[in-house]
Amino acid sequence: MSVALGELAVRFGCELRGDPEVRIGSVAPLGSAGPGSLSFLSNPKLSSQLAQTRASAVVLDAGTAASSPAPVLISTNPHALFARIASVLYPEPPPRPGIHPSAVVDPEASIDASSEVGAHALIGPGTVIGPRCTIGPACLIGAQVRIGPDCRLFARVTLGERVQLGARVLIHPGAVLGADGFGYARDGVRWLKVPQIGAVIVGDDVEIGANTTIDRGAIDDTLIAEGVKLDNQIQIGHNVQIGAHTAIAGCTGVSGSTRIGARCMIAGACGIAGHLVICDDVVITGFAMVSGSISKPGVYSSGIPIEPMRRWKRVVSRLKLLADRDPPPGEAEEEQDDD
């Protein structure tokens, strides 16, 4: 697969500075790109690499275009243009229609003839799989699941009963959607399981990372809106709602019944408590402890970064001494009711 710069400029409506006949067959970082490769400036700190790149073309914004020794495709959003061109050069393989003979498909399942079901997959009764889907090897699709068009479940994805996926949903290996939530009633010293009967509803254009888990709702459903991107090893509790185009990085956990707004960006390894409401357009930095609701858009952080161990021990001991001193004026009352 290779494509001429001129074609790319027309296809994506961008300005080209340089020879339209130059052909691009791959993408590569500025520093290691060679003939036939397209690169882009991912970080202004790398501008010295730009001056020396051997790439056949570079995607840049107008402000940096003059610094390039190679032909330039100019965009106000170079990263997005680069992503679009890379998708042309490295297309997802289309489904190979048909059902692998080792797959086990319930006679009451309905699978569009244009879709692929891989080896050792299992499709439950009443399940409907739309057109042009790839259900990779060893996927387990439960009963009465709905999968929209053009979805790709790479391999070994588990969808519990009644999970619904919109169009163009991508799910990576080991993800489990629709397992029971963590719902118990106390009964003396014992825990009594509360049946979990809700579903998981996933909108269009959602991507879900490897070994991420999204529990089914307790009674109502767990909702993942369109365009949401979830990285690997994320845990989403029962009845959580995540708004459109929110992105969450790896290892973050969201406890049950929390509602996260649209267009939020939540970094990795955060812990988000249950029953919170986080409004639209919130950014949360990495390793943050979110124990209360957020009603105002903005950037939120917590956590004390590492220090050499000896100094950190001093920080901790000084901090704890603070708590032992007399309260400052006005604080005493607040403390009366703190537990």
Place this chain on the structure above:
Amino acid sequence: MSVALGELAVRFGCELRGDPEVRIGSVAPLGSAGPGSLSFLSNPKLSSQLAQTRASAVVLDAGTAASSPAPVLISTNPHALFARIASVLYPEPPPRPGIHPSAVVDPEASIDASSEVGAHALIGPGTVIGPRCTIGPACLIGAQVRIGPDCRLFARVTLGERVQLGARVLIHPGAVLGADGFGYARDGVRWLKVPQIGAVIVGDDVEIGANTTIDRGAIDDTLIAEGVKLDNQIQIGHNVQIGAHTAIAGCTGVSGSTRIGARCMIAGACGIAGHLVICDDVVITGFAMVSGSISKPGVYSSGIPIEPMRRWKRVVSRLKLLADRDPPPGEAEEEQDDD
């Protein structure tokens, strides 16, 4: 499936205020319940919803019963009664006895005739599976495993060699019990693997969440006592012991050889160091750092909740300034030996 309120009152020994002939076929939240649905007041903040509910019946305690427009089942523990009724309305499907033809069962395994083994499951030599178990599709059960009566492994559960499960154990997809613990000896710059030869022993009525991992013991066994509830994506290191009826929420990690007592409640995303002893009846709030043993029951917490990023940066810088000041009187000596 539907059941009359009068039957429920008799079956669960609770008081009914209202028409015993009213039939219940489903459960629903107060706000969205309709005819035929049972609801309950999960949170006192929702009492305004109670006044307007269209549910056919509500489970309440005696103090709130008068506020209900619908018939009421009265319990001192409404949540537990609700859970019991929901289990009647939404029973777990019973096993369909037999072994799917695509399963691979070792000739030296013993599977009770009342149990089900799903598609693409694998059962190792010397393994014994008790009565009325459901071994879901794609479960991998190693050699010499013991599974008690009435267990349900939903799908894609991995049990390593010699794992033992008690009765009525539930395990969700992606859980791995009995993988090797993280045990190495230093050998110059290299790490030398220490063979991991212990087992994982799980008591009765334990539930284990999706993608949770419980390592086999190094030499002795890893022990999960009866009634323990583990949420998704929990990591339990080798030789850990967890006492009866302790519940741990998602994403918490417990390092090797730590012993957690009975009836503890540990919230999500906590990090618990190794070789600790945590006594019975300890509650640990979410995202807590547990680096020392706990010998007294109670509620323990750590972590600094998020703030707007600018203010958080100020908190961090002020905190670190504290560490640079002269130590308060009496602290100097303690610091002499801190590393």
Place this chain on the structure above:
Amino acid sequence: MSVALGELAVRFGCELRGDPEVRIGSVAPLGSAGPGSLSFLSNPKLSSQLAQTRASAVVLDAGTAASSPAPVLISTNPHALFARIASVLYPEPPPRPGIHPSAVVDPEASIDASSEVGAHALIGPGTVIGPRCTIGPACLIGAQVRIGPDCRLFARVTLGERVQLGARVLIHPGAVLGADGFGYARDGVRWLKVPQIGAVIVGDDVEIGANTTIDRGAIDDTLIAEGVKLDNQIQIGHNVQIGAHTAIAGCTGVSGSTRIGARCMIAGACGIAGHLVICDDVVITGFAMVSGSISKPGVYSSGIPIEPMRRWKRVVSRLKLLADRDPPPGEAEEEQDDD
């Protein structure tokens, strides 16, 4: 399997104090060891157990050897010697050469005749598996993967396309190597997927824990050097590099493009931000927040350990009060540019 102490002393070049004819058939902790068992002093605190052990032999250093009631194998590194002897007593089962009839092997894959492919495994086109490998049941090996000699994939391991493993690599169930990284370009409110085309390259003698995920590189590759040990449920982002003999404990996440040096020891549940450089020989204690690069070897820590909830609330409120006071002299300027 049993072996005489004299044989072990010769084989491992260590001093024996006691009868060389005594035979050892198992390993056990000091406190529960009996006849035929070998033990070692894992922790100086257990020296009272040493005096009373019923083990048939103990591995000790010269300084503690005199305290043993049983024969002693003496080593300057007792833990390593113990690990070596345990590996003799509990050898890994060798592969049983051949391909299980339920496995699905692409005709263009090449599998050494001395290797084993388990039930329901899948091997993709162009993949080459070296000699004496065990590819356990339900492993999914993608296209054009390279697996070196003597590797063992226990069960249910997923390797995406073009993953490369060196020699003697061990991988536990549920691990996913080579899924797409979390790479998107902003495009208005939407996220545009950036094709992930790099590989995961794993060196010799690496061990990877259950349900750990290692993403493929975005353009370049993700690199795990020889001798690295990764525990369970670790997340390694795209383009991360981990240096030789570094060990990382469970639940730690490493964000994209971070480079970790050689011989580091990183404890569990740490959050390591992206695009950092961590030099060789760094130790990071558990539950640490690593948001900046580290250029000097040493021990680093963060986090405030738990306290009783009431006292912790006081710590948090005092800490936040600090931030509200006037800045100390000299700090004001620094704050001008903090966002």
